[in-house]
Amino acid sequence: MGACSSKRKDVTPRNDFAAKENPQDTNQATARSKEIDKQLEEKTGKEIKILLLGTAETGKSTVLKQLRIIHGIGFTENDIQIFRCAGRKNMYDTIRILIDAMVQLTIPYGFDPKVLDPKKFASGKISNGSGGSGDDMLAAASGIGKNAPIALEAARIYKANEAIGSDEQVKIIRSAVAKVKSFEISDFKTPLPTDLTYALKFLWADSGIKYCFSRSNEFQIIDLSYFMQDIDKFNSNEYIPTNQDILASRVMTSGVSETQVIIRGTVFRVFDVGGQRNERRKWIHVFDNVNAIFFLVDLSAFNQVTVEDSKINRIVESLTVFSFICNHLGFKKTAIIIFMNKMDLLKEKLEESMVADYFPEFRGKKN
Numbered sequence: 001m002g003a004c005s006s007k008r009k010d011v012t013p014r015n016d017f018a019a020k021e022n023p024q025d026t027n028q029a030t031a032r033s034k035e036i037d038k039q040l041e042e043k044t045g046k047e048i049k050i051l052l053l054g055t056a057e058t059g060k061s062t063v064l065k066q067l068r069i070i071h072g073i074g075f076t077e078n079d080i081q082i083f084r085c086a087g088r089k090n091m092y093d094t095i096r097i098l099i100d101a102m103v104q105l106t107i108p109y110g111f112d113p114k115v116l117d118p119k120k121f122a123s124g125k126i127s128n129g130s131g132g133s134g135d136d137m138l139a140a141a142s143g144i145g146k147n148a149p150i151a152l153e154a155a156r157i158y159k160a161n162e163a164i165g166s167d168e169q170v171k172i173i174r175s176a177v178a179k180v181k182s183f184e185i186s187d188f189k190t191p192l193p194t195d196l197t198y199a200l201k202f203l204w205a206d207s208g209i210k211y212c213f214s215r216s217n218e219f220q221i222i223d224l225s226y227f228m229q230d231i232d233k234f235n236s237n238e239y240i241p242t243n244q245d246i247l248a249s250r251v252m253t254s255g256v257s258e259t260q261v262i263i264r265g266t267v268f269r270v271f272d273v274g275g276q277r278n279e280r281r282k283w284i285h286v287f288d289n290v291n292a293i294f295f296l297v298d299l300s301a302f303n304q305v306t307v308e309d310s311k312i313n314r315i316v317e318s319l320t321v322f323s324f325i326c327n328h329l330g331f332k333k334t335a336i337i338i339f340m341n342k343m344d345l346l347k348e349k350l351e352e353s354m355v356a357d358y359f360p361e362f363r364g365k366k367n
């Protein structure tokens with residue numbers, strides 16, 4: 001995203017609570033706010049430099065997008081085009097990653113851990129299986145304990161990870177997978193071809209893929225299910241991304257971008273950086289004269305490993321980088337604010353997962 005600025009004089013959002021405040025408190029708060037503004041002006045000559053830091057996928061660019069929306073900066077035509085393409089790429093990537101994860105986790109297409117109907121499995125065929133019946137699978141599944149991944153057992157018995165279903169179903173799945181795999185990656189500027197979107201929809205509806213997605217902390221994928229709900233809409237040529245679509249889309253940041261926001265005469269220069277390890281070496285270029293750092297942490301990542309190293313937990317990686325930033329001599333006088341992000345996803349995950357399973361020293365409540 002390129003640099004831009006807001007010329008609006010007062011763009012501070014008001015909320016409903018403001019009207020209910022005690023007038024005396026409001027006066028005091030206004031006076032204090034003016035005092036802080038004055039101090040900042042004296043210190044920085046009306047310029048505040050802010051860095052958005054954090055490891056990959058913690059939500060730095062999303063915070064910047066929110067800032068642009070809240071302060072009325074909005075997005076350029078070029079930005080809108082980037083987000084339109086991002087939506088298409090996000091949908092394609094989701095299924096492409098899941099296809100590989102199905103192999104990695106040995107999950108057959110059509111597999112549904114909740115449906116243990118003997119008839120379904122007994123009559124089902126495994127496309128490249130070599131023996132084993134549905135009854136065998138059920139017996140094994142019931143013997144491995146309720147928390148063990150039943151899919152693994154299914155794959156072990158059938159020595160397959162392809163598909164459960166009739167010959168016709170298996171044929172359709174094979175053809176959909178082949179369609180996605182053979183797609184020549186484009187710049188996503190034009191809509192995805194209809195036969196490809198058909199394959200994406202078909203696979204997204206598959207119970208095995210759904211089960212695979214439910215184990216998404218075991219491989220690298222961003223939850224972009226927002227786009228998968230309406231593939232045709234997001235793929236269409238006429239589609240114009242809304243603010244909500246823009247916030248949900250994912251474009252990895254490479255390099256450094258600056259956005260300027262002017263609030264009551266003070267210029268806030270906000271720098272967004274890439275959080276992946278190979279991007280972090282570029283951070284140093286913006287380390288001079290920083291007034292504040294917003295350090296983002298993805299709290300929902302407690303059960304995930306980093307993209308770069310499958311042995312490193314994402315929260316541990318965040319702590320390491322945070323510690324480096326806090327101890328950096330250049331930031332002795334810099335305000336450092338931790339931004340605990342993705343609380344919505346954390347809440348969802350705590351229904352299924354426990355923090356203590358990943359951090360045994362954690363003594364807090366289960367959820």
Ligand SMILES: Nc1nc2c(ncn2[C@@H]2O[C@H](COP(=O)(O)OP(=O)(O)OP(=O)(O)O)[C@@H](O)[C@H]2O)c(=O)[nH]1
Pocket residue numbers: 054055056057058059060061062063222223247248249250251252253254273274275276341342343344345
């Ligand atoms: N559910 C949920 N998703 C979020 C939240 N914040 C960000 N995301 C999503 O997380 C994904 C990654 O967010 P980004 O803002 O691109 O992350 P980043 O820190 O800029 O990542 P890099 O550019 O790789 O360093 C995007 O798809 C966002 O829509 C949140 O609070 N909740």
Ligand SMILES: [Mg+2]
Pocket residue numbers: 060061062251252253272273274275
């Ligand atoms: Mg980013």
